[in-house]
Amino acid sequence: MNKQNSFYEFGQNFLGPICSEYFFNIRTYCSQNNIDYLGFLAREGYLFQRIYKRLVAKSLMERLDSNYIYASRSFLFRLGMANDFSLEYSLSHSFSGSLKSLLIRRFGLTEREVEGLFNDEALKREWELPDQKERVKSFLLDASDALTKKTHEPLQLYKEYLQSTGLTDAKKPLLLDVGYSGTIQKLLTSMMEIDTHGMYFIATKSGEQIIQSNTVTMNGVFKSGVKMGEGYLMLDRSLFLEGLLTAPQGQFIDIHKSKTDGSFKFTFARKAYAQNNFQDLNAIFDGAIDFVEFAFKNNIRYSTSETEMLFAQYATKRNMLPSATWAMFDVDDAISGNPNVNPVTFFGL
Numbered sequence: 001m002n003k004q005n006s007f008y009e010f011g012q013n014f015l016g017p018i019c020s021e022y023f024f025n026i027r028t029y030c031s032q033n034n035i036d037y038l039g040f041l042a043r044e045g046y047l048f049q050r051i052y053k054r055l056v057a058k059s060l061m062e063r064l065d066s067n068y069i070y071a072s073r074s075f076l077f078r079l080g081m082a083n084d085f086s087l088e089y090s091l092s093h094s095f096s097g098s099l100k101s102l103l104i105r106r107f108g109l110t111e112r113e114v115e116g117l118f119n120d121e122a123l124k125r126e127w128e129l130p131d132q133k134e135r136v137k138s139f140l141l142d143a144s145d146a147l148t149k150k151t152h153e154p155l156q157l158y159k160e161y162l163q164s165t166g167l168t169d170a171k172k173p174l175l176l177d178v179g180y181s182g183t184i185q186k187l188l189t190s191m192m193e194i195d196t197h198g199m200y201f202i203a204t205k206s207g208e209q210i211i212q213s214n215t216v217t218m219n220g221v222f223k224s225g226v227k228m229g230e231g232y233l234m235l236d237r238s239l240f241l242e243g244l245l246t247a248p249q250g251q252f253i254d255i256h257k258s259k260t261d262g263s264f265k266f267t268f269a270r271k272a273y274a275q276n277n278f279q280d281l282n283a284i285f286d287g288a289i290d291f292v293e294f295a296f297k298n299n300i301r302y303s304t305s306e307t308e309m310l311f312a313q314y315a316t317k318r319n320m321l322p323s324a325t326w327a328m329f330d331v332d333d334a335i336s337g338n339p340n341v342n343p344v345t346f347f348g349l
Helices: 003-033 045-057 073-079 084-090 099-105 111-117 120-124 133-142 144-164 183-192 239-244 278-298 304-316 323-329
Strands: 037-041 065-069 095-098 126-129 173-176 196-203 207-211 214-224 252-257 264-268
Touching: 003 045, 003 173, 003 196, 003 214, 003 278, 003 304, 003 323, 037 045, 045 065, 045 278, 073 084, 073 144, 073 183, 073 252, 084 133, 084 183, 095 099, 099 111, 099 120, 099 126, 099 133, 111 144, 126 133, 133 144, 144 183, 144 252, 144 264, 173 183, 183 196, 183 207, 183 214, 214 304, 239 304, 239 323, 278 323
Parallel strands: 037 065, 037 173, 173 196, 196 214
Antiparallel strands: 095 126, 207 214, 252 264
């Protein structure tokens, strides 16, 4: 079979049903909750925005104000290095190593930047997270003057960018992401002081949560109330989804403003295999988008158990995955301080 046809059919069969159910739920939620804005969070939002545009063009979904929003945990963590609320999230993930390594890998600072913030003795000190979260937080907050000076300008610029996307003008914005704990949604809610809704494949906790003085509402389409490692396969092996649901660029890491025309300019981390072979990933996306349109036109629905069974076939059996796709699943795991992870080998398929 032609390689591009193989990618296309894989997109139809694997991503198609999952994405169609996700969008059926978005359409219903928007109607029932008077949602007036859709925010497609990078990088999963790249495919979601393409699907939405197709459905709107075919009059299968209502047209709402919408935008693709550049965001990443690493960038938001960096902006919140001197913020007690943000540090609760940025220091919760496991890590073992020096402060210097933590600041570079988790907060996206450069070696030169960290050496300008702390002395050699502090940078060499070893930490274990999340066991020493409170001590690391206290250590960073003690340096809040220097950290605030470092983050103030990019924070103000990023807020200006978010305002330009229309997010802050919306009365009921819905942010679209794969999942799972809504960290980016919560950090954006806190930063912009707005109420937000979020729609995820899986949510570790659905419903309303008060974030400082605002409300975050999270929804899980396929499952809610589960955590990684508790045996729910779609979450435990979600790397198969995260690897594919990406954009042409690497992880968003910084924002600047053009001195010539005032436009926002974005900086990205290095590209993974999928970005370097994006024509192949596009063929997968084309298959998924065509399937979603077909499902909407013919009202083809999948129960959650059917979707879970479909996912399990691909996430547990190597022969279900076309060999040409295996390298596409590479996921950047820098937040945990690890190199790229490929679920095909990680799970021993």
